[in-house]
Amino acid sequence: MLHLLHQYEEEKRKLNELGRRSLEQGIPLYMNEAVQAQSRKVDELIVQLHKKKAERNKRLRP
Numbered sequence: 001m002l003h004l005l006h007q008y009e010e011e012k013r014k015l016n017e018l019g020r021r022s023l024e025q026g027i028p029l030y031m032n033e034a035v036q037a038q039s040r041k042v043d044e045l046i047v048q049l050h051k052k053k054a055e056r057n058k059r060l061r062p
Contacts, residue, residue, distance in 0.1 A: 008045040012042050015035070015038040018038050
């Protein structure tokens with residue numbers, strides 16, 4: 001789970017950087033395909049983290 005958390009933090013950092021550059025260039029975030037693709041990566045990692053947490057909680061509760 002720590003690996004996933006680290007990966008999430010790194011991908012989120014990349015997303016923030018892409019978003020910042022896009023806005024500096026006057027490109028709306030919804031029109032920037034690179035930002036949208038990175039956002040989907042971050043979303044998928046959030047889903048994976050949520051599933052791992054739910055599995056862990058299920059195992060801890062009898």
